[in-house]
Amino acid sequence: MASIAGAVNDFRQLDLLAAGDTVVHRLDARAKVLVTLAFILAVVSLGKYELAALFPFFLYPAVIMALGNLPVRQIAGKILVVLPFALMVGMFNPLFDQTVLVRLGPLGISGGWLSLASILVRATLTVGAALILVAVTGFPAICHALDQLGMPRIFTVQLLFLYRYLFVLTEEGGRTARARELRAFGKKGLGWRTYGSLLSQLLLRTWLRAERIHLAMLARGFTGEFHPRRTTRFGTRDFLFLAGWSGVFLFFRLVNVSQLLGTIVTGGRG
Amino acid sequence: MSHHIVEVKDLRHVYPDGTEALRGVSFRITHGESVAVIGANGAGKSTLLLHLNGYLATSQGSIRIGDFPLTAATLPEIRRTVGMVFQDPDDQLFMPTVFDDVAFGPLNLGLTGDEVEERVHGALARVGAGHLRDKPPYRLSGGEKKRVAIATVLAMSPDILVMDEPTSGLDPFARRQLMGLLKNFHHTKIFTSHDLDMVLELCERTIVLHEGEVRADGPTLDIFRDEALLAACRLEKPFAMQGCPVCGKPFPPVSRR
Structure with a gap:
């Protein structure tokens, strides 16, 4: 990690x-x-x-x-x-x-x-x-340019979100991995099985966060349309x-x- | 101005798994009031907040925001009226830069060009974050993130400000700064918090939720003086109203600052 x-x-x-x-x-x-x-x-x-x-x-x-x-x-x-x-x-x-x-x-x-x-x-x-x-x-x-060049907006929006939450996700993953490491006492823990549940935890948390973000977007009048600002x-x-x-x-x-x-x-x- | 009123009548909410989160909650908050909703973990605070801008649908009961009952048709107007600031600013700041994020709401309202610029500028200036406008959200400190999150909501000129745990995760200085900021807002304000000292300073009225019901609703000072009530609801007096930690003597009576 x-x-x-x-x-x-x-x-x-x-x-x-x-x-x-x-x-x-x-x-x-x-x-x-x-x-x-x-x-x-x-x-x-x-x-x-x-x-x-x-x-x-x-x-x-x-x-x-x-x-x-x-x-x-x-x-x-x-x-x-x-x-x-x-x-x-x-x-x-x-x-x-x-x-x-x-x-x-x-x-x-x-x-x-x-x-x-x-x-x-x-x-x-x-x-x-x-x-x-x-x-x-x-x-x-770059995303904005791709959008202007005709890439479907759903992809540019995906890319932007990926970029924004990459840092949040890696921080969260890093914290989880550290918590595992601190209690593994130098051993491999339970091996691959812990990594399985660790990843599923991360996935679920990502899911919940996605819901909260969607909620925040709805709360600010989001109707499914992104409005680019810069011309x-x-x-x-x-x-x-x-x-x-x-x-x-x-x-x-x-x-x-x-x-x-x-x-x-x-x-x-x- | 009736459009700043929040009226909740016999609100019930049952989650799909059968958990009864709210069991007949009623209250009425009028223009310009600053109200705290407090209660133990799981008392129903967050569920209540999620109803106020229509994210969760009521299982029973009704909500009126200003002149409108909350229905699917009035939802867009109500979401503009009720500005909601979430607990984790990372959930609220999802655009590449602070400017884009604050502009997100106004753009959705159909504003363009200079109007958007003006709104963003004004909102950032009010929270003292004008210098952050071109930064990406992940480079902000916790206090800065919180202030920008408030700006994103202010940019939509809401009449009612709803905040979930405004002071959580802030250092003492940032907390103080934020409280000073909130004190100067003349919106109708609804906060949930475990920071009871903040409640004591910012809210003249407090609603205590316990197991999905309103256990008490009244002047903040009266509620914090009722030790039996606080103990029954897994709460305690704010530190400012407890005795001196060194000599144990009670402080002189709190006067409203």
Whole structure:
């Protein structure tokens, strides 16, 4: 439970960054959401052996982190947490796919190793982009943008509630787990059975809280309709941000910039 | 102004599991009164409050708020008239920021733009929480949460303020601050509480519930002087009316502050 609480705390810190006031923070949330989507699409749609073509994409996170004044270490640390999962996805590739695709002198690199590396790089890029989006926009603003972009409101409302009560729930879960631990005297308690009833307790409490929240909403005239308050403006600056980056991603996607650079540097002999 | 009146007549409520929570409760609270509903755990206080804005349906009996009997048709109007502040502010503050939360009620009332801004600004200023407007609720302290929860209700300009355990979970300073705030409201006020010292200070009238019935209803001081009644209802005198903890001498008679 402690690690979950830690993860939530990390998320909180990320959200704090969203309170910043830089050029990137001031952009319309919709522009940032769309650019992030375009980025992820471009990165994911590259072929599985195209490792070199992925590297130019690091330009985007680098520029946004610099402009948005984000702590590189903190973001990198959070990406590292996710990488083991990506590693699991691709760890058998080198065994199954042993066709040698690239030769570096005497060393032959098989397709499996290439695709594993490309999975890791892609995970770093996409997870990084998502984290950066939250850090320069803030979760509620992202939900609002998704709403404006036409996502059914029931989903945006769900997301907002999830976000609001995530902290309350983890605190409650943490307290319950601590109460168990204090009376388990270093043993595992009754093993899995205690965890079962512990979770059901948590579920019931969540249920009751949901009822109380609904009651609080009814008490303030809620009739099933959410009224968004902010009317944000999608200005020229936002349009340029969206069009510019989308163009860059399209270029990176269609032209292998790494190769191009290599050709230029070696004078076309490669 | 008859619309500040709360009239409950022979109210009964039986929960689906057969528990009789209220057994014929009647009282009438008039404009501008400040009334405490006290009683032991399980005496029916919360069940009673949940009836006052129509969240629970009566099993028997009737409720009138102002000019309207409480029915399905009058429910929206009654929910605007009766502002209810819950015990746990985490239940009440569900929007991403304090501003959004306070604006939730006015937006539901159909207000727009500047009107909403004005309402939110006014409500937050009244509870001294203007500086918190852009904060997310989970970053507030207990006292701040409570004040913002009150603001969310004030923004709907209710005529009657109903609060469940207003001072629970607050540190002495925050409690004092909140009591000062509540004293200055000129709404009709109904509080439930176990904080009898607060009741003594804020409410001129007290209703004692015991096992789903009204055991006593009268001036707060008279009720707190009746030791037999208090003992029978699992209550005791407020600390301010008990003797000095060091020498045991009774304090000089309490005068209303």
